[in-house]
Amino acid sequence: MSLGYAEKLSFIEDVGNVGMTEYFDPPLLLQDKIERLAVMIQKSKHLVVFTGAGISTSCGIPDFRGPKGIWTLQREGKALPEASLPFHRATPSMTHMALVELEKAGFLKFLISQNIDGLHLRSGIPREKLSELHGDSFMERCPSCGIEYMRDFEIETIGLKETARRCSKVGCGARLKDTVLDWEDALPPKEMNPAERHCKMADVVLCLGTSLQITPACNLPLKSFKGGGKIVIVNLQKTPKDKKASLLIHGLVDKVITGVMEFLSLRIPPFIRIDLLQTIFTQASSLDEKYVNWSLTVASVHGNRAPLPFIKSVEVSFSESQNMKAAVLDKQPLYLKRRTVKSTNPFNIMMKLNFSDGCKCSSAEMTIPIDFKISADVFKDDKDSILQNLRESALTDPSCGQTSVVEKKVIMVPKSEVIVHAIVTNIVKFDRSYGDLSNGSFKRKYECLNGVIPSRKRSNGRKPRAVINVR
Numbered sequence: 001m002s003l004g005y006a007e008k009l010s011f012i013e014d015v016g017n018v019g020m021t022e023y024f025d026p027p028l029l030l031q032d033k034i035e036r037l038a039v040m041i042q043k044s045k046h047l048v049v050f051t052g053a054g055i056s057t058s059c060g061i062p063d064f065r066g067p068k069g070i071w072t073l074q075r076e077g078k079a080l081p082e083a084s085l086p087f088h089r090a091t092p093s094m095t096h097m098a099l100v101e102l103e104k105a106g107f108l109k110f111l112i113s114q115n116i117d118g119l120h121l122r123s124g125i126p127r128e129k130l131s132e133l134h135g136d137s138f139m140e141r142c143p144s145c146g147i148e149y150m151r152d153f154e155i156e157t158i159g160l161k162e163t164a165r166r167c168s169k170v171g172c173g174a175r176l177k178d179t180v181l182d183w184e185d186a187l188p189p190k191e192m193n194p195a196e197r198h199c200k201m202a203d204v205v206l207c208l209g210t211s212l213q214i215t216p217a218c219n220l221p222l223k224s225f226k227g228g229g230k231i232v233i234v235n236l237q238k239t240p241k242d243k244k245a246s247l248l249i250h251g252l253v254d255k256v257i258t259g260v261m262e263f264l265s266l267r268i269p270p271f272i273r274i275d276l277l278q279t280i281f282t283q284a285s286s287l288d289e290k291y292v293n294w295s296l297t298v299a300s301v302h303g304n305r306a307p308l309p310f311i312k313s314v315e316v317s318f319s320e321s322q323n324m325k326a327a328v329l330d331k332q333p334l335y336l337k338r339r340t341v342k343s344t345n346p347f348n349i350m351m352k353l354n355f356s357d358g359c360k361c362s363s364a365e366m367t368i369p370i371d372f373k374i375s376a377d378v379f380k381d382d383k384d385s386i387l388q389n390l391r392e393s394a395l396t397d398p399s400c401g402q403t404s405v406v407e408k409k410v411i412m413v414p415k416s417e418v419i420v421h422a423i424v425t426n427i428v429k430f431d432r433s434y435g436d437l438s439n440g441s442f443k444r445k446y447e448c449l450n451g452v453i454p455s456r457k458r459s460n461g462r463k464p465r466a467v468i469n470v471r
Contacts, residue, residue: 052208110130110131149168160181360426
């Protein structure tokens, strides 16, 4: 359960306008504006996109100022909405993935986001073409050497505070810090400087799903004016910058961007989520040398003590020739300890990984061969190539749960074999048709094992608390 960004923020009396009325352009006008926007993008030399919370509401992440926004409900004394899935399992929207394709096609030169949900990075936008002005709930940064660490779990703090982990760079080891800003924190130059530079270079700045109220971020698009640039605003509510926009579109962002992609004859790529974990097999001889004491740990690649949020439990079984009792590991750390006669023949450990809520398939299976012979050989292939092959395999056989070995290494003291596994846990395909311009909602297509989307009901009856992009 996430505490939620809004709950972690320091108290502030004035949060700006909330409960803002939503406006919808009529279908014919909306279609005309979509085509005008598409032409502007097609003719642009330096397109910059500036995004806010409105592009993530279709991902199940509530906004903040809309009629059902978090602070709107708080001001009205109403209960806060409950998230439809855990924050760490949110998947990119049509808009997120369309921006990825626009970048690959050469149209999008730079992306600036006020969101802290990490979905732009997760979607595939290159880090060097992205400024996350207010930080990223899933990123830690080393204040000493500057290395960034993208996690699969939400960082526990905000406000640029130290976390429980250290930099893994040889010779560094500094305590890491979270990257999400609190109200009093200044925008970091590492994010602000390239954002400002690209806005000054832009001939078009496309603002998507933002109320353009939070300073100084909201003034960035205006910096394009000095070089003759134009701004386009796509938002359901009115903004303080509306009169400065060359084109103002009141419509659902997913509808608008899907229409633009159709006009440009560009496809919206599917989103395939690949998660990583590591298995650690450790062994040691008993004092009398008759037995091998061994253990199996299923752990996060971010460290043995880091959470493994996408795994609910692991069912462990053994080759039929082994008289060993099966086990279910359902409490983290996921750890199994056994003793085997030293003369035991090689055998297999079979694991069924049961996924947590938010994964679009229920489980995956993998086998680990055991022969008690620790080799000094180290296997480390090109990670990017392996992950790309896994994505292509997932598209050919659209049932998630496929696995691949990314890395294998050996630790001699204590004798351990560490294997890093990649697992497809989500496949989301999008229907780009936009023939219906009634500003209705889109449906995502999820590909799952057996074609079934598992229930999102939680076994303990509780639902994850909402996390909000609020700045």
